[in-house]
Amino acid sequence: MTRPLALWQRVPAPVADLVVVAAAAVDVWLNLWDDSRLGVALAALGCAALAFRRRFPLGVFLFTLPVALTQDVAVAPLVALFTLAERSRNRALLAVCVATSAVASSTPWPLGGITEFGRAMTLIAFVYSLATAAAPVLFGQLLQTQRDLSRRLTEIEEARAHERALHAQAVLARERAQLAREMHDVVSHQVSLIAVQAGALQVAAKDPEAKEAARTIRSLSVTTLDELRTMVTLLRASGGRATELTPQPTLADLNKLVQSSGTQAQLKGALPPTVGTPAQRALYRAVQEALTNVRKHAPGATASVELWQDGKDIGVTVTNTPPTRPSLPLPGSQQGLVGLRERAEILHGTLESGPTAEGGYRVRLRIPLSTD
Template sequence: MTAARTLWQRVPTPVVDLVLAAVAAVDAWVGMWEHTGAGVALAAVGCVALAFRRRFPLLVFLLTLPIALTQDVAIAVLVALFTLAEGSRNRRLLAGCVALAAVASTAPLPLMDADRTMTLVVFVYGLATAAAPVLFGQLLQAHRDLARRLVEIEEAREHERALHAQAVLARERAQLAREMHDVVSHQVSLIAVQAGALQVAARDADAKEAARTIRSLSVTTLDELRTMVTLLRASGGNATELTPQPTLADLRKLVESSGTHAHLTGELPPTVGTPAQRALYRTVQEALTNVRKHAPGATARVELWQDGDHVGVTVTNTPPTRPSLSLPGSQQGLVGLRERADILRGTLNAGPTTEGGYRVRLRLPLSAD
């Protein structure tokens, strides 16, 4: 089954469309009740239109619909319905197209003096026949959505595992730094002190030289230990002065690498304080992360603005274009942003928009420090 599917996927789409158009043409010619000039012309238009079914699915369906007036079951109509259902999420439109196809297949019966019971039976049969490709197309659409969401979930899990591994490594480095500072540095300091005392007290020249060497090496080792402890604490999160904090200058890179269709507009004055810049950056970071997790396919707009003595940022996203699955989360992101805003005497508002999207808005005093 997998080999057959792989082989089918390798066939160029124009070839597939041309084959379907040819098959539909043969079916229309064989199944046509009467080969009139108008009927043949309409069937030819509908079959040729199948070559463009991927670009104009609704128009192609309408062009193939007259074929249903000339035969019982038209392959061209079923193919057009399947293509429309595979790409459309409008259930009302699909239901209307199914009903329209059933009506088209039933319309010739009154002209043939068929009784009402026969007409009703043919109409129900036409509904069932037209609904089958629509249901199959919707099934394939749901399968693609589920596969896409599974990939996104796996990427999110990989990202969380990487963050967890980094956090564990940071804690281990911080613990190692404490051990080196509290134990190793203390012991080396004692060695240096004892070597200095021995250098002063020793009368033998060789002993003095050995003590001096031990003391010199101990001092050098202490300097290297202090450097290593500083680096370990920085990577462990305890020496923030060695780990540059994000600023407004990093916003554009954040937006471009967020994994969403986001656009940054506006600018802020250079007088914005460093704490305020970090708060603005973290707000945008959290908002875009939520868009990626909870609104797949949505577009986002990041707007920097100034209102008198206040500055802020507004992140607004459109409704998702694909179904979203529930992803695990701490539910603490917005809570932490509000706490950060309160510390800086600002406000943070978040909530859904009337269009079905979501908006996060941070407002801070220009003098926040």
């Protein structure tokens, strides 16, 4: 069943619409009940309306009701119901449409013939029409749910891959930081002692060869210390691939960050060129964390990133709209905003975060310009 459906979905939309209209027209031609001008005109209008079912599903369904009332047909109203159910999430509206379609299909035409048809037969026809109308609605809702699940599985896989990449970078950064501490605290200290002892031996030695050897040892020790300091600096400045994390990001990289965030976001405002490097890094990390949270916890939301200056304070505000789909239960360290708040406190600034009145979320970082 899935394979024919997949093949049908590959058919271009105009071709599929033409096939549907043709099938509805054949259905009317084979089961024409009311051959008056009004009946034929209503049938033609209902069949032609199916060509616009993707853009106006509810309107097209309403156009097929006269066809179901005046003719003994099934294709036009059922196709309209299926299209409406595939695109609408309003269950109450779908229930009303099913009942309305069943009434139109089971009511004898012309209306004066209801007494001849019999109330019992009319009721039986209504129950049969109700079950028939419910089938395409259930099938349309099933396809809608299948698409939602497929989209959510894709989002979960992307989010997990992103989390794995971030975790790998965090582990590498911790290992490099630990290695830098060991080199600074242990290796550098011992090499310094070697240099000091070699200097003392150079002063105290009487033998020229011993004095020259001590001088060489001291010179090599000093050179090794310089190289160790350079290596420690590089290790502390990097936590992953050098092309990504060295040098540290600045405000000039914000536009690229917003465009590659995976969220529909807009960057507004500007800051003076006197903003120092620590403040620029803090602002960049605030935007990065906020947009990551939008992608993880507010699927389908849009975001606004605004740089601003208020007197002697500068900052950034990231605001997102409410999600259009339920959020996904994704893993996380729950330390992103905590780290941003600590970074803000180091710069004598503040970080505010919380939900908005419209149902979205806002992150606002404020830093004194004078601290840089």
